[in-house]
Amino acid sequence: MTGRGAEQTKERTMKDGTMNVTVDWNLCDGNGNCTAEAPEVFALNDDDELDVLLTEPGEELRAGVEMAAAACPKRAITIEG
Numbered sequence: 001m002t003g004r005g006a007e008q009t010k011e012r013t014m015k016d017g018t019m020n021v022t023v024d025w026n027l028c029d030g031n032g033n034c035t036a037e038a039p040e041v042f043a044l045n046d047d048d049e050l051d052v053l054l055t056e057p058g059e060e061l062r063a064g065v066e067m068a069a070a071a072c073p074k075r076a077i078t079i080e081g
């Protein structure tokens, strides 16, 4: 059901930028809570799987990303930086 490749089964971490957003795909169940808080960063695709649209969102999106992480019942979202 996940349809995700092996490279996405664990946390993804990217370098550079001021803020890195990673999702632990082993925890995420695609309930979509985060998409309501930060739709610029998180979206559900046609298969109801979460896509991270921006792994290095700008500072103007930090509040939304933090709210999304807080709203995640699985605690699957990690913010670094």
Ligand code: SF4
Binding pocket: 023, 027, 028, 029, 030, 031, 032, 033, 034, 035, 042, 050, 071, 072, 073, 074, 075, 076, 077
């Ligand atoms: S709120 Fe958490 S569990 Fe739900 S889709 Fe977002 S990252 Fe996944």
